[in-house]
Amino acid sequence: MASYQRALIVGAGSGLSAAIARQLSLEGLEVALAARDADKLADLCDATGATAFSCDAAEPDQVDALFAAVEKKVGAPDVVVYNPSRRIAGGIADLDPAEVAQALAVTAYGGFLVARQAARRMAKLGRGAILFTGASASVKGYPRSAAFAMGKFALRGLAQSLARELQPQNIHVAHIVIDGAIRSGTRSAPPDRPDSLLDPDAIAQAYLNLLRQDRSAWTFELELRPWLETF
Template identity: 65%
Template structure:
């Protein structure tokens, strides 16, 4: 069996999937750290879950390193969840190169920075999990969405390479393809589909799938999970 996890770091924390993960992790007894560019927005979630809050721009390698050094004081995380992503839309001929570079940095390079710091701390114990939140854009590129596809394809490649390298060393790496819209207060169930309830992903249900991944016996580890509503085309 895989050893029990004790501390989780969620980078790119907010009110959606990250909040569901924080609540579930806390309910299962894990200490939780929340990191975001503006951690002030996380005060209510931190109070609810007992989580610590940390400021971090994930696209900045120095800030990511400083975040992990700060967490070392109370115990490095043995679960890392990386959620940030950035979109730049438009025709390929008209995209701003600087904006594209920043979007890819947030979506993919930041994941590398965070995973590297986490893995350096997990390897001595031969235990840990790195969970990367992907999207359908990581397996199929959509028109006028090249920067998002670039970032998510890179994220998937990072996860696959890490899994092949690190699974034999006790570190479970997961890439989650979130194929569909995630339900939220600002994004309720689609009104045009009254006969198709649950046509959007429930963030609490996604969080439970992440937890099931963490509970997998190492004799049958997955590296990728695709999640989509029952009515979503693929």
Template identity: 60%
Template sequence: MDKPEYRSALIVGTGPGLSASLARLFARQGLSVALAARQLDKLAALAGETGASLHACDAADPDAVAAVFKDLDAKGRTPDVVVYNASNRVRGPLVDLDPADVRRAMEISAFGGFLVSQQAARRMLPKGHGAIFLTGATAGVKGFALSATFAMGKFALRGLAQSMARELSPKGIHVAHFVIDGGIRSDARPVPDNAPDSLLDPDAIAETYWATLQQHRSAWSWEIEVRPWVERF
């Protein structure tokens, strides 16, 4: 049973957590890696480690997103794997939320996912090959109090993924949505000594993305949930 082969990955919304783990894993697996983020100053070390190219990009700006893809096209590095990992949170009582802040958060969490997916699909469809992965959250399955904005954005992203999977999968594009159901471990958020493995290991999440990427098309998943073993659901 043949597994799909991928050569070039673009990760949009790159930081020190999951995106960094994905970049390292993709690079180890032989893919060329491109990293896109609004701020690139903290990504130099990761780029050096993975050989990734860096691209300044506001994911909610159609022209900026298109420019990243055009730049990669010109360099012969058009991605056949695209991961959208950007999001924005605005937390607070519904009646106190600033509409401008809510709009901006929605643009990053959901509209940006559409922009990136659209550019990716335009390049993948003629080849009948590619993968578009969208990073979701618990908030895309159930909305929590004081978190209306994040819930709206992640619900929209999940709907986008489901619609794209139904439209693009029969045309050879693997679309998958990942529900990250729990907190992710980081230097700023270490695992408590009294609760081992109670936070998601970003390297372990990345391995799940890779396993999904390697699925044969006869058994594609459109949605994957990952959660710590002690997380309630």
């Protein structure tokens, strides 16, 4: 962890992103958070010392401006986590093409935009880590979930390509499959199925473990699921 100094979490909110921000802050990293509504991150910033920025990850100009602002205020990030996704459900005959296009833009195209800016800066630093948050839909296309599956499959493909391109430049690229529902303030495990939901703090610890790996044995893909989740 000593080689990492500054992290940018894109698509920040009160769940997994908040848990990752707390873990990285405890490790001594300066943390920047990006969300379309940066005001909602005020409490998390107070708790972690993080700095919040407004950004729509699917808009190239906003992503460019985000990295310029983070670099100016915090410094060039050497850890970037991409969390945004948009899920729309429905049968293939009923899906609205414009909504599907937007879902793909948020889930996958935004990952490309963010990774593009991150890679430019990390190449100059000579080190870095780019972590992409996947889902069950990254490897399994469920019925009535075509848009989400397309977006997450595309994000996984992006991660694979970047790992082969960037890891020889000392930039660790990893894709984390979150295969199950995440526990939150509004979602808890039933009494008869304890720990049947993923604990966001436990997921964040797994992200931290990736950053601690020696480059002689980097993980590219990590699947996380509760002990009761079916494969």
